């Protein structure tokens with residue numbers, strides 16, 4: 572069973588799951604544990620660790636969207652693996668559409684069986700490589716937000732994410748340790764892709780106090 576962590580959600584993200592969202596998180600945890608018996612999906616299986624690294628960390632990247640009235644957004648999670656950060660985001664933002672993209676067929680097959688069990692009607696999957704799918708008409712510059720966690724270097728993640736992002740939208744890169752020098756190094760890359768580094772947020776996770784960063788890459792509003 573996952574811990575409820577009501578106060579921690581509230582204090583750290585100014586948000587807490589409803590009872591039905593908490594049940595969806597429980598079903599997600601059970602589904603990942605069951606999937607892990609056949610597939611090597613994640614090393615993170617203990618309840619507290621799963622809560623922190625898969626649920627809380629996934630939602631920390633979109634914290635600013637959680638409180639207040641939800642605006643329906645088109646979101647893609649690139650290299651989603653077993654569904655992170657995309658599935659917790661789809662549960663927390665039920666008015667938004669979340670596309671889960673991965674290049675590994677067995678991961679997408681797993682997600683296709685998991686999504687109906689979790690009753691998440693706003694999540695769908697796409698099988699393919701980000702470099703290719705991001706150039707397809709139905710995906711190119713179609714998303715308000717592109718999320719990328721643990722898929723490669725920051726430069727590669729920016730390369731994957733920004734082609735999906737529409738004018739005025741955001742690429743969100745989930746990183747561990749990060750330095751100002753790395754921001755300076757990434758700046759040219761992001762600008763060559765037509766974006767800008769809007770902000771870098773640094774935080775510690777609530778249980779293990781691990782250091783994390785989120786990089787917010789803005790695609791400017793294109794005129795004309």
Ligand SMILES: C[S@@+](CC[C@H](N)C(=O)[O-])C[C@H]1O[C@@H](n2cnc3c(N)ncnc32)[C@H](O)[C@@H]1O
Nearest residue numbers: 650651652655673674675699700701720721722
């Ligand atoms: C280390 S896992 C991270 C999974 C998840 N984002 C997380 O944080 O738990 C990386 C995933 O990215 C996928 N991947 C790697 N390169 C990719 C690409 N070019 N396009 C789409 N998916 C890719 C892999 O198949 C794998 O499932």
